[in-house]
Amino acid sequence: MNSVDFRPSAHFTLAEAMRSQEAVRHGIDNQPPRNVFSALTALAENIFEPVRDHFDIPFSPQSWFRCQALERRLCWTSFINWCKRRKREPDEESWAIYFDRKQHPKGCAGDLELPGISNYELAKWMRDNLEFDQLILEFHVWGKPTSGWVHASFVEGENRGEVLTIGRGRALEGLPDYD
Numbered sequence: 001m002n003s004v005d006f007r008p009s010a011h012f013t014l015a016e017a018m019r020s021q022e023a024v025r026h027g028i029d030n031q032p033p034r035n036v037f038s039a040l041t042a043l044a045e046n047i048f049e050p051v052r053d054h055f056d057i058p059f060s061p062q063s064w065f066r067c068q069a070l071e072r073r074l075c076w077t078s079f080i081n082w083c084k085r086r087k088r089e090p091d092e093e094s095w096a097i098y099f100d101r102k103q104h105p106k107g108c109a110g111d112l113e114l115p116g117i118s119n120y121e122l123a124k125w126m127r128d129n130l131e132f133d134q135l136i137l138e139f140h141v142w143g144k145p146t147s148g149w150v151h152a153s154f155v156e157g158e159n160r161g162e163v164l165t166i167g168r169g170r171a172l173e174g175l176p177d178y179d
């Protein structure tokens, strides 16, 4: 298939999958390769479309596919901390191991926010209604509905159903119980 003709799903486009202000700012070509097309479709059909349908709100993912150069720019601090925790040198060998675990570069993870919906409510609905590999409520502050975002991944194999809450310097299992 010509990449010009490829569309991940009915309401989500290839342009949305590759869109990144950071990539534009640094002249990075964030075009997804063909071998991630099926992952883009699986994520869009199993996560994005059901969310759009349930809330009846059109949205565009904040971040979806990330090529290696973009992931390097966006996740360098997280990589350095990952190395520190493992007492590894932050060299190319460590980067290769770190990078291999990342899901945005495989096309199977996206960050989303819905206009008018609290990110906590969004994460809760997704946790209770969707199949996913990982669901992470990131940098959300209780009382500030639009703070943070929801990271979700879906793999074309066995999905782990892992739920995490990540904030400044902490990662907790599950979602906080605000209700």
Ligand SMILES: [Zn+2]
Residues within 6 Å of the ligand: 063, 104, 109, 110, 111, 151, 152
């Ligand atoms: Zn993410």
